[in-house]
Amino acid sequence: MKRIVQRHAHLEGARDVFVVEALAKELNPEWVRDVLRECDRESIRERLLPATLVVWLVILLGLFRRESYFNLLEKVDGALWTFQHWPKGPPTTRALTKARDRLGVEPMKKLHERAAREWVKRHSGLLFQGRRVYACDGSTYKTPDTDKNARAFGRPGASRGRAAYPQMRAVTLTDVGTRIRVAERHGPYGTGEIHLARRLLPEIPPGSLVLFDRNFLAYDLLWDLHRSGSDFVVRVKEGVRPRLVRRIGPGDAIVEIDIPRQPYRKQRPDMPRTWRLRMITYRPEGSSETFRIFTTLLDLEVPSNELAQLYHNRWEEESATDELKTHLCDGSTVNRAVVFRSKTPERVEQEWYGLLLAQNAVHATMDTAAATHQKSPRRLSFTSALERVREAVYEMSRLPTHLLFRPYRAMLKKILRATVPLRPNRKNPRCVRIKMSKYPLKENRHVA
Incomplete structure (x- = not known):
């Protein structure tokens, strides 16, 4: 036969x-x-x-x-x-x-970069005031517990003994309209997200609009992004106190922030002492929390409520991370399973690009399907x-x-x-159903 x-x-x-x-x-x-x-x-x-x-x-x-x-x-x-x-x-x-x-790693890395460029050209994304909208965020990914992975990626701290698994940290740039991961930078767990985001800047197309969480409120990062020809919307941390320059309307104002000499202007003499931005203050429907966002979109013809609604499209980046960890890798929100199967750092990196290519290919296929009936791929x-x-x-x-x-x-x-x-006002409080296990910590060689 x-x-x-x-x-x-x-x-x-x-x-x-x-x-x-x-x-x-x-x-x-x-x-x-x-x-x-x-x-x-x-x-x-x-x-x-x-x-x-x-x-x-x-x-x-x-x-x-x-x-x-x-x-x-x-x-x-x-x-x-x-x-x-x-x-x-x-x-x-x-x-x-x-x-x-x-x-090796290099062909998979270059294939991801090549495919991402082609997909962005081929598939339409979300546009706001003529700018293509992206979201940038970081996350950590568990690797198998081997000595080589531990040396290459490191482990987070733990309240009992040491963390069970080495972890890789990555920052990704996601096209909001299609959830295609356009670019990434990764490194050991100890590498900060801001550092990885700085390395990601050359991959952001000029004329883009990038949405950031408040963790990315680093003035040199945002200054370099703006100088490259792109704009941003970023959430403001609680301790930031800008000066009011001009009130535009309820919860909408032009403000001025001081850029500290340390750690910014001493290393970056090209940066100004102050920076004028637009700040929008609002409270999402059904929430008790007040949000403040900075943006370089100073055009007063852009309504503040549209900018506030736009910012919550940052969830598309969070959703893309959930897709990779929970659905593509069959993980669980309870045990937070190991993402990678590879036991050496080089194979982990190679596998990382394979995962991104697989996820992106599924999203590109979804966009192709949606285009046949003029639907949004996010539906x-x-x-x-x-x-x-x-x-x-x-x-x-x-x-x-x-x-x-x-x-x-x-x-x-x-x-x-x-x-x-569509879930425009999505909320996800940082809490869990199961806090911790009652069982003792398992060692590498556990004897019953």
């Missing part, structure tokens, strides 16, 4: 290069070949795991986070490409580990789209090229059926 299927695959034209057909419209296979060529990682001799296949497998490791190496290779086995190139069955998990090490369910993409990856890999259109269109239609409401 297998010979018949193999012969059929040959007659139908088996793929010369491995491709994940369900994602190929959004993640162009030519981009994969380009970055491999640029990084000098193209496979010269014929292998069971050529470099192009390994790139796709790293993305699939993110898309199918719950699957082990073994199960993922078994899932790939049976695709038209593997019938031709794996006559004795899939390679071992050890072979996949070695292939990942040959590939579509990510969890449903993720499952539909996973199903299509398996189904389409076993079909000849001329039969791929129908299951692809079916996938888009199914994605369109799962809609969610």
Whole structure:
């Protein structure tokens, strides 16, 4: 029977290069070949795991986070490409580990950057006063507890002993309209979010509007962003006391802030002593908390209530982080599971880009589906789209090229059926259902 299927695959034209057909419209296979060529990682001799296949497998490791190496290779086995190139069955998990090490981090990093640039051009985002809106925020991601990961990433403090897992810190720039992670910078746990955000600035397109949480109220960061041709909306910390220059309306004013000599002007003599910004003060409906936001949008024709509503689109960045941790990685809000499976820092970084590419590809597919019916992609369910993409990856890999259109269109239609409401005034208090465990701390080698 297998010979018949193999012969059929040959007659139908088996793929010369491995491709994940369900994602190929959004993640162009030519981009994969380009970055491999640029990084000098193209496979010269014929292998069971050529470099192009390994790139796709790293993305699939993110898309199918719950699957082990073994199960993922078994899932790939049976695709038209593997019938031709794996006559004795899939390679071992050890072979996949070695292939990942040959590939390295750089091709995945460059592929993420290339794909993000193309997706921003191709997919329409949220515009405000002619500016494309992005949100910037940081988060931490647990890695497996190995000595190498601990040395590379470090651990947070803990009230009992040491923290269970090393953690990587990352700051991401997310396109608000599509939730595509446009750019990122990451480092050890001890690296501050402001430092990572400064490194992210060159990736922000001029003419953008960036939404920040109050943790990013660093004047040099915001000054450099504004000088690059972009604007921002940032929440103001409680201790900041600006001087009133001119009142525009209720809760709306032009204010002046002093930029301290330390730590800013001493290192940055190009920065001014004072800075005039617009400050909007408001209380969201149903909330007892008063918000203050600074913005460089000084145009008085822009209503303050629209700016206040705009700021809460920052939740799209929070939602994108939740999608990656909770849904893509099958984590839980209770046990806050380990995001990565890799046991060395280089593989963790490689896996990080695979996760971002997988998440972005799902969002790009959602936007393509939404565009067919003039819907907002934010009205579509990510969890449903993720499952539909996973199903299509398996189904389409076993079909000849001329039969791929129908299951692809079916996938888009199914994605369109799962809609969610817009949540403009979303709130999420920082509290948990389970505070802590009553059990003793588990050591690396625990004896009962």
